[in-house]
Amino acid sequence: MSIRDYVTLRVGGQLFGVDAARVHDxxxxxxxxxxxxxxxxxxxxLNLRGRIVTAVCARRRLGLGPREEGAPEPLAIGLxxxxxxxxxxxxxxxxxxxxxxxxxxxxxxxxxxxxxEIIVGVYQLEKELLIVLDPHTLLDAGHLKAx
Amino acid sequence: xxxxxxxxxxxxxxxxxxxxxELVKFEANPNxxxxxxxxxxxxxxxxGTCGFLGLGRLEAVAHAGETLLGRFRDGKLxxxxxxxxxxxxxxxxxxxxxxxxxxxxxxxxxxxxDLIAQLEAMAEGQAxxxxxxxxxxxxxRPIGSEPDPILAPxxxxxxxxxxxxxxxxxxxxxxxxxxxxxxxxxxxEAVAEVEPELxxxxxxxxxxxxAPVAAKAAPTASDAPAPVMGEDNAIATTQSIRVSVxxxxxxxxxxxxxxxxxxxxxxxxxTREDSAFATPLQRLSTLTGELQDSVMKTRMQPIGAAWKKLxxxxxxxxxxxxxxxxxxxxxxxxxxxxxxxxxxxxxxTHMVRNSADHGLEPTAERxxxxxxxxxxxxxxxxxxxxxxxxxxxxNGRGLNxxxxxxxxxxxxxxxxxxxxxxxxxxxxxxIFAPGFSTAAKVTNLSGRGVGMDVVRTNIEQIGxxxxxxxxxxxxxxxxxxxxxxxxxxxxxxxxxxxxxFAVPQTSVMxxxxxxxxxxxxxxxxxxxxxxxxxxxxxxxxxLGPTMQLEAAQSxxxxxxxxxxxxxxxxxxxxxxxxDTEEIVVKPLAGILRSVQAFSGATILGDGSxxxxxxxxxxxxxxxxxxxxxxxxxGEIVVASTENEKVAMLLFKAGYGAxxxxxxxxxxxxxxxxxEKIERMDGRAALQYRGKxxxxxxxxxxxxxxxxxxxxxxxxxxEGYAMAxxxxxxxxxxxxxxxxxxxxxxxxxxGTAVVAGRACEILDVDYYQFRGLAEHARKTTTESxxxxxxx
Numbered sequence: 001m002s003i004r005d006y007v008t009l010r011v012g013g014q015l016f017g018v019d020a021a022r023v024h025d026x027x028x029x030x031x032x033x034x035x036x037x038x039x040x041x042x043x044x045x046l047n048l049r050g051r052i053v054t055a056v057c058a059r060r061r062l063g064l065g066p067r068e069e070g071a072p073e074p075l076a077i078g079l080x081x082x083x084x085x086x087x088x089x090x091x092x093x094x095x096x097x098x099x100x101x102x103x104x105x106x107x108x109x110x111x112x113x114x115x116x117e118i119i120v121g122v123y124q125l126e127k128e129l130l131i132v133l134d135p136h137t138l139l140d141a142g143h144l145k146a147x
Numbered sequence: 148x149x150x151x152x153x154x155x156x157x158x159x160x161x162x163x164x165x166x167x168x169e170l171v172k173f174e175a176n177p178n179x180x181x182x183x184x185x186x187x188x189x190x191x192x193x194x195g196t197c198g199f200l201g202l203g204r205l206e207a208v209a210h211a212g213e214t215l216l217g218r219f220r221d222g223k224l225x226x227x228x229x230x231x232x233x234x235x236x237x238x239x240x241x242x243x244x245x246x247x248x249x250x251x252x253x254x255x256x257x258x259x260x261d262l263i264a265q266l267e268a269m270a271e272g273q274a275x276x277x278x279x280x281x282x283x284x285x286x287x288r289p290i291g292s293e294p295d296p297i298l299a300p301x302x303x304x305x306x307x308x309x310x311x312x313x314x315x316x317x318x319x320x321x322x323x324x325x326x327x328x329x330x331x332x333x334x335x336e337a338v339a340e341v342e343p344e345l346x347x348x349x350x351x352x353x354x355x356x357x358a359p360v361a362a363k364a365a366p367t368a369s370d371a372p373a374p375v376m377g378e379d380n381a382i383a384t385t386q387s388i389r390v391s392v393x394x395x396x397x398x399x400x401x402x403x404x405x406x407x408x409x410x411x412x413x414x415x416x417x418t419r420e421d422s423a424f425a426t427p428l429q430r431l432s433t434l435t436g437e438l439q440d441s442v443m444k445t446r447m448q449p450i451g452a453a454w455k456k457l458x459x460x461x462x463x464x465x466x467x468x469x470x471x472x473x474x475x476x477x478x479x480x481x482x483x484x485x486x487x488x489x490x491x492x493x494x495x496t497h498m499v500r501n502s503a504d505h506g507l508e509p510t511a512e513r514x515x516x517x518x519x520x521x522x523x524x525x526x527x528x529x530x531x532x533x534x535x536x537x538x539x540x541x542n543g544r545g546l547n548x549x550x551x552x553x554x555x556x557x558x559x560x561x562x563x564x565x566x567x568x569x570x571x572x573x574x575x576x577x578i579f580a581p582g583f584s585t586a587a588k589v590t591n592l593s594g595r596g597v598g599m600d601v602v603r604t605n606i607e608q609i610g611x612x613x614x615x616x617x618x619x620x621x622x623x624x625x626x627x628x629x630x631x632x633x634x635x636x637x638x639x640x641x642x643x644x645x646x647x648f649a650v651p652q653t654s655v656m657x658x659x660x661x662x663x664x665x666x667x668x669x670x671x672x673x674x675x676x677x678x679x680x681x682x683x684x685x686x687x688x689x690l691g692p693t694m695q696l697e698a699a700q701s702x703x704x705x706x707x708x709x710x711x712x713x714x715x716x717x718x719x720x721x722x723x724x725x726d727t728e729e730i731v732v733k734p735l736a737g738i739l740r741s742v743q744a745f746s747g748a749t750i751l752g753d754g755s756x757x758x759x760x761x762x763x764x765x766x767x768x769x770x771x772x773x774x775x776x777x778x779x780x781g782e783i784v785v786a787s788t789e790n791e792k793v794a795m796l797l798f799k800a801g802y803g804a805x806x807x808x809x810x811x812x813x814x815x816x817x818x819x820x821x822e823k824i825e826r827m828d829g830r831a832a833l834q835y836r837g838k839x840x841x842x843x844x845x846x847x848x849x850x851x852x853x854x855x856x857x858x859x860x861x862x863x864x865e866g867y868a869m870a871x872x873x874x875x876x877x878x879x880x881x882x883x884x885x886x887x888x889x890x891x892x893x894x895x896x897g898t899a900v901v902a903g904r905a906c907e908i909l910d911v912d913y914y915q916f917r918g919l920a921e922h923a924r925k926t927t928t929e930s931x932x933x934x935x936x937x
Binding site: 031033034035036037038039040041042045046047050052054056063081082084085086112113114139140 | 404407408644646647694695696733735736737738739741742744745748749750754755756757758792880881902903
């Protein structure tokens with residue numbers, strides 16, 4: 001039995017989790033410079049304490065609709081993939097959960113392809129399901145192209 | 148100097164520094180065990196190593212010294228003041244020999260019997276006469292520091308040699324041995340010239356040197372290559388340190404960050420008048436600049452490092468081609484950033500190969516022409532402004548202008564009338580065109596039509612330029628001009644479409660103000676924008692619209708930046724030129740690298756992030772868009788966003804693969820009761836929002852439903868609407884649209900994989916034409932409409 005820490009977050013009402021060890025930061029994605037001609041998932045680039053961070057919109061990446069009017073300011077979690085700094089723009093961050101590997105399940109087979117490839121698995125929490133994301137495939141250019 | 152000895156000196160120099168202070172302690176407190184142990188260890192190490200290196204004199208002294216120290220250590224002998232003096236003498240002697248070794252590569256001549264005899268005598272417990280020992284004059288600088296310029300004025304060597312791992316043979320040695328074996332004299336000279344080894348920055352730390360930074364003995368070998376051209380600070384460069392490339396890169400990054408932060412601070416201070424920070428900030432700014440320069444210098448390497456393999460290459464070529472070729476190299480001490488050096492290594496090799504293969508005539512032909520039998524390929528490098536200029540010249544036949552002209556026409560690279568009007572120089576530049584080769588036959592070496600275009604691309608990628616001058620019968624000279632460093636560049640910050648961008652200053656030739664009251668006006672030829680500049684027409688690219696920025700349409704462009712990329716010149720139209728700033732180029736994240744238009748991003752003084760335009764890619768990008776635009780107005784988005792996700796409607800209609808159409812083309816989806824559809828003369832239509840809307844079938848295999856609900860895709864154009872009858876709407880998916888199979892019939896753009904399935908992508912234009920034709924039938928004759936529909 002091994003316990004892992006997950007940062008839990010919400011995108012479009014759905015609860016997601018990312019391995020806490022991979023999350024460097026949680027920040028407000030402000031001062032975004034849009035990148036013309038780039039994929040629609042790219043929210044822009046921003047300066048986070050001297051580093052250039054590429055912000056990727058989780059909603060667009062997951063094929064969800066835009067945020068509702070009047071929703072609270074979005075947050076971003078800082079991740080590193082292949083040495084590049086990314087900020088995954090999400091709706092909100094919940095908490096850090098310690099979860100037992102035994103309760104971890106593979107993702108169900110009927111997910112749409114763009115979800116299936118970025119989901120490592122699912123935890124069955126008491127109240128709802130926690131979908132564990134793989135930041136690597138989520139932000140990897142190769143996977144994006146294939147999606 | 149032997150590299151092993153250099154290594155030995157490096158290590159010993161470090162210990163000797165320790166011993167200097169230990170000796171002082173030893174004298175003050177001869178019975179301090181630790182000090183004695185330390186000295187013993189050093190002497191022991193020296194003895195062990197120099198035996199291995201065959202340094203007899205040093206070994207003998209060290210051995211005798213060790214024996215005596217061993218006696219002290221074992222407590223068998225009492226430490227007396229005489230004993231201390233004797234130990235000091237032996238250490239001095241070791242230093243003396245080491246310094247001789249350092250300056251000449253060999254042990255100095257001399258006799259140590261006096262010292263050794265006394266050491267041995269004392270070890271035996273006999274009385275010794277200290278005065279019998281000849282004191283040596285030890286240079287008062289530590290071993291491993293810079294040599295005394297008075298003592299060794301002629302042994303100054305600019306480039307420190309790389310230390311080799313044990314068992315490794317130096318490349319220079321190999322080359323020298325190789326050249327001496329069979330190459331003609333010129334080759335030996337060339338090898339000797341090229342011998343200066345890699346500078347420190349390229350040297351990875353050898354495993355033997357566990358300490359991250361080990362003082363390295365100054366390589367003042369007598370066999371040092373002839374004085375290298377250039378700088379007068381040669382003495383200063385003889386002292387060196389070995390640092391791993393990673394450390395240097397890290398340092399560079401830090402300094403770059405510092406420069407940015409400095410810029411940021413300066414920006415803030417400009418807005419505050421009373422600031423007490425102004426003076427210290429100014430000082431900080433100066434210091435940062437100096438630090439930046441210094442760090443940059445550590446990254447500099449002589450271009451000779453990239454030329455090292457060329458003598459061998461030319462020799463091989465000479466054999467293979469049966470030509471006699473001299474390679475002359477000039478200015479190999481000219482330094483440039485190691486990053487740039489890495490990037491030009493391959494292009495240079497390629498060009499030298501090209502010159503030898505294409506440029507030079509076979510020896511017999513040369514003799515016939517009355518030229519010297521030996522062809523010459525000459526490489527030279529020098530600094531000019533903030534650039535390094537590299538020339539590759541051959542004295543061969545020169546480019547065959549007529550033949551290139553023919554090829555250009557044959558390959559349709561330019562229209563015949565234009566080609567005929569071109570100057571020779573312009574014609575010659577076509578050898579940089581992709582796939583261009585005039586070689587009559589494909590050889591091992593060249594003539595495959597890949598090469599010069601790749602060379603050009605590589606050079607342009609690092610902000611360089613390449614040009615050539617060729618004179619028939621006299622030879623060809625290529626000139627490459629590249630920036631010294633890529634790490635920090637000056638850039639113009641421009642505004643377009645409400646966004647800021649950085650343009651590297653190296654590619655901006657001039658700025659031209661345009662607009663209603665300005666001297667220069669932007670004019671249009673069809674849809675292409677041009678600028679009349681000194682009687683020449685400059686093609687223009689509008690930055691805002693090219694970047695598809697919405698705000699760009701309404702703004703009035705005010706500046707044209709004349710941009711030179713290689714031999715191409717174009718004008719970039721921007722709304723505003725805001726500032727010039729030193730910027731640190733940072734690469735874009737992997738996810739953004741497919742966007743060709745940007746070469747990176749940077750953080751400006753105000754903390755904002757701006758994208759750095761790649762003038763090279765931009766010219767291509769813009770070129771494509773202009774073509775696309777003139778072909779089909781308003782269809783730019785589709786063409787330029789191949790990798791971008793497109794929302795697609797998946798549906799079934801008739802037999803065969805599922806079909807898909809871009810959602811953007813569809814105005815509405817309707818589900819209509821079949822009864823409501825009216826049929827007339829084999830055609831179907833629907834009364835829809837007060838008008839009669841034709842309903843088309845997707846293909847012969849599909850048709851209207853017999854009963855129930857009929858799904859329809861409604862398309863609208865200007866003043867008309869049409870519907871496409873489908874069997875079933877499956878899904879709306881977002882995917883990148885990349886058509887992989889070509890269409891097999893009308894109305895299909897091709898087959899693409901959408902959401903993991905192979906789908907036929909509908910050609911909406913085709914159906915709209917047909918729909919329009921249906922409408923037209925109501926007003927015009929059958930035959931006219933038939934034409935359109937077909």
